[in-house]
Amino acid sequence: MNSQPAGKYLVVIPAYNEEASLPQAVARLQALPADYELLIINDGSTDLTSEVSHELAATSRLPLHVVDLPMNGGIGVAVQTGYLFAADSQRYDYVIQYDADGQHDAEAITALVEACDRRDLDICIGSRFLMRPPGAFRSTFQRRVGIRFLAWLIGLLGRVKVTDPTSGFRCAGPRAWTAFAQQYPDDYPEPESLYWCVRNGLRVGEIPVVMYERTGGTSSIGPLRATYYILKVTLAILVDRLRRKEDPLS
């Protein structure tokens, strides 16, 4: 693994109790070009996620790193660990977040990176709502309402059009991920971090992606927590507006 050439792009895969879905998710990523590296952040899993990750690292075609967090910190902490890893390495152009549950389309990763490059974006979101082919996975009504509300809120406050602010399928350029390495929301981080980017002058865009059904594990957001999700994220976004603007380059 270590004798392979260093990659320019890092795919961060946060994983909490994903022993069932990880092999398939990593297998899909093997088709990526050779300048991609993979990083599994095992978020203090209580199942065999760590063991499965290390086994996958031993056989992966692309360099696959595994970081084992000693305790469960939540999705925001896990993803930020990926950004910290990238900041520590100082050799990646783009950092891509890719869920371990198999819902994201690995083939769209190069499209996300290409969109960032071509459109000079600091962050590009894979949106489920820009394209809807027949048979594509559709989230629950409650979630769709919540997503629409957050998209409306971010659009209203940031004067930008986003359709899928909760998508965890995203590609971050250096200005975004170096800032995220320093400061990133602990839980339900996607809409809040997106709004932070918009408000602080980073260029944000979306491309259409297809989302699949989970291949294993369980969703981290149940129906009861969805309400808390909306309230917490709304409060975080509104409070963020009260903060001083930052210069992501400084």
Place this chain on the structure above:
Amino acid sequence: MNAETMMMIGGISAFVLTVYWVRSRGLRERYAIAWLLVAVLLLLCGLFPHVIMRLADATRLSYPSVVLFLSLAAIYFYSFFVSVSLSRQYRRNVRLMQETAILKQRVQALRGEVDRLTGRAPDAELD
């Protein structure tokens, strides 16, 4: 025993307790200052009860209500700052956890590289 005596006893007890915990390094001086202030205020309220009585007159509250109000205010502020301190501590713990996990990964990768270069078996102990 009247309220003033109870306050004085409470103030002296709080003062002794705080000093004891600082002496045994169980409480940081930073927090001890606030607790010593509480102890002194309690003692002063016991020594000069007319201060609370005047406050009760000014606010048209009864004496016990003023004592209760002041106690609740003190508890509120203290609890709030404990929450702030916990939030700060949480962020520090998270960063420590992240840095530790990344360092562990780096050590394992370096160890694997050393094993590869020296032809040592992956599980062999390093010198």
